[in-house]
Amino acid sequence: MVQAYKHEPFTDFSRSNNEIAYLEGLEEVKSYLGQEYDLLINGERVKAEEKIVSYNPADKQEVIGTVSKANRELAEQAIVAASEAFESWRKVKPESRADILFRAAAIIRRRKHEFSALLTKEAGKPWNEADGDTAEAIDFMEFYARQILKMKNGISVESRPGEHNQYQYVPLGVGIIISPWNFPLAIMAGTTVAAIVSGNTVVLKPASTTPIVAAKFVEVMVEAGLPAGVLNFVPGSGAEVGDYLVDHPKTRFISFTGSRDVGMRIYERASKVQKGQIWLKRVIAEMGGKDTIVVDREANLDLAAESIVKSAFGFSGQKCSACSRAVVVEEVYEEVLARVVQLTKQLRVGNPEAKEHFMGPVIDASAYKKVMHYIEIGKKEGRLMAGGEGDDSQGYFIQPTIFADVEPNARLMQEEIFGPVVAIAKAKDFAHAIEIANNTEYGLTGAVISTNRAHIEQAQEDFHVGNLYVNRGCTGAIVGYQPFGGFNMSGTDSKAGGPDYLVLHMQAKTISEMY
Known part of the structure; x- marks a missing residue:
């Protein structure tokens, strides 16, 4: 045996x-x-x-x-x-x-x-x-x-x-x-x-x-x-x-x-x-992916904010499963946004050899240049709520960055950035949120934060990703527990x-x- x-x-x-x-x-x-x-x-x-x-x-x-x-x-x-x-x-x-x-x-x-x-x-x-x-x-x-x-x-x-x-x-x-x-x-x-x-x-x-x-x-x-x-x-x-x-x-x-x-x-x-x-x-x-956390009006809002921040900024967003998009229904949009901004501003960025640093650098000069370019795009497409700054004098450090009020078809919502940048969009209701979440050529990971059983089951059926997580972040698949791989342009x-x-x-x- x-x-x-x-x-x-x-x-x-x-x-x-x-x-x-x-x-x-x-x-x-x-x-x-x-x-x-x-x-x-x-x-x-x-x-x-x-x-x-x-x-x-x-x-x-x-x-x-x-x-x-x-x-x-x-x-x-x-x-x-x-x-x-x-x-x-x-x-x-x-x-x-x-x-x-x-x-x-x-x-x-x-x-x-x-x-x-x-x-x-x-x-x-x-x-x-x-x-x-x-x-x-x-x-x-x-x-x-x-x-x-x-x-x-x-x-x-x-x-x-x-x-x-x-x-x-x-x-x-x-x-x-x-x-x-x-x-x-x-x-x-x-x-x-x-x-x-x-x-x-x-x-x-x-x-x-x-x-x-x-x-x-x-x-x-x-x-x-x-x-x-x-x-x-x-x-x-x-x-x-x-x-x-x-x-x-x-x-x-x-x-x-x-x-x-x-x-x-x-x-x-x-x-x-x-x-x-x-x-x-x-x-x-x-x-790769363009992964979304969907937040329902019946969600635990503290859990939602924590899930977005950890999934977006863990390893400086350099994961194919990273939360680069959050879609929040309009009833709780401003409250979730405020909590995400608050948590993000508490994150410490610096040399990862120091245990207290949550975020280290991006991988190299090319990645730094690419991410900073997308931040400039984001300043035109959304409302900068946190971050937006970088420093490559010693290493390739970029502050965790949040853009709010981003339209579903904006570049920030469609293109894989692979850095510490999250775009947050508002949805009219849960069905609209799932529609926005599926509006991408990728289909790797996604998460739904909700206590509404009907909405959870709707997401299980309609949210088109290879790895769907409910009431947790969209990163951190464990071998043998959450087999990992995605749909569409996320691969085979x-x-x-x-x-x-x-x-x-x-x-x-x-x-x-x-x-």
Whole structure:
């Protein structure tokens, strides 16, 4: 019997021993700042001439580390290594593959505060956000290891006298993992190990802004006993290495998390059958959102305000699930707005190494410029109620920003900003609020704050999102509890951390034997 899965608990930093442990993690990370990391191809460390330098977004002069930057020649070597390793890895028993994930999860659990501290340094994550990222990475490894043990014998189908039928799952082949910077441990690790535990081999191209945590994760997988060639680590540019890997005829599937535009580009490129390619490539894509919290007139207004603020400004709004829109019915609009503004003005922004800071920086200069541009747009489209200021002299810090009275079709209500900006719109009634919430090309997460049972059931039926939350914020899906993925331009609704996620990395084989 497969042991029941239970998610990794979050750390209570109000306890002094946990605070001390996190500070020790920060000191451990500081001891290896500036180190160089090689590519990993077929189990061998490979140095490249070009490098990618990772900087601390809260202190942009501080170098976190340097990784070798792959070119097309090295990407080719990685694909070949993965293709060759697949022939043996696909025959390794699921129990053995799962054991590697369990060992890797145990290693990261022992080093939990170190990995979280690295996320604070490299991604600018405040303590709680970094701790949640690390916990989720552990969750993914534990959950997918247990899932493959449940699936290893396939699914029962009917047999007849003299005939025995089996329905089994077999791995696909070489997968390309293109992971994001906003959850540089959790999503990077989760997408990688899901492919590996399913019997595939992978080429991992992490985000160029957060490659060091990926390099550390690869070290953990090697330590856990992963054979050479199963995981190949090739940071590089999307235009050169990313396109090459997606296009390659030996590539069987692509698992991507990132922006809508890049996801669409990958989907289009993957659809083309290359010379020598004998399959249609599969694409697993999570591409962002424009997520809404709807507040009814019968809502708990304190809960509504708290949910909006935490969902909008947690990790500086740099989550695909972040609340970038709130739609409030007119009877309670001004009261909810006032409470949101009050809570927002209490938030402390600064270097996330300090525990008291709720918000840290945005990820880099490009993100800073983009968000500040949208704030200028917002000043024309709505009423600025809080924030609206930025300071990039030391790091890329932007104050949590609220715009009120924004029209449903305004750019602020339609375009993904990926920063600490929330637009608040007024609805005539609950039906109108749901209509506004659905008025977007995305469909990832949403939340409804209400005590009206009929309205809650209406939202369950009509609010068109992959993850709908009732009487809570719209961020913070837990592996195995709230499988995560969205509709429309939010991607392929792949439901990471769900019961059928591993199936996306496999294909079904029917075997019928006559006696």
